[in-house]
Amino acid sequence: MNKVLKLDESIYELVSRHPEVTGIMVGLGFHDIAKPGMLQTAGRFMTLSKGMKLKRIELETVRLAFQQHGFEIIE
Structure with a gap:
């Protein structure tokens, strides 16, 4: 069963549920998410x-990166 992420959910909520999301996002170029305090504020x-x-960043690029880690992105 895939883990489901919604595009309109806050990054904070996504990472709270699935901490591994942080690493995937940094790999995609979202480097700010790894900065201390950034998740609690902007996230x-x-x-x-x-x-x-x-x-x-294209949706397809993000979708593929998350799929490789067992996630499904829904809009």
């Missing part, structure tokens, strides 16, 4: 979809 209102727009 509370930043969503996966907002972050992708901000970093100009």
Whole structure:
């Protein structure tokens, strides 16, 4: 069974449920998420979809990276 992530969920919620999300996101170029305190502040209102727009990362790229780790992204 795949673990499901929603694009409109906050990064904080995603990482709270699945701590391994942090490593996957850093690998995709979301380096700020690893900075101390960033998850507790920006992570509370930043969503996966907002972050992708901000970093100009394609949904397909993100979807594939998460699929390799057993996640499914739903919109």
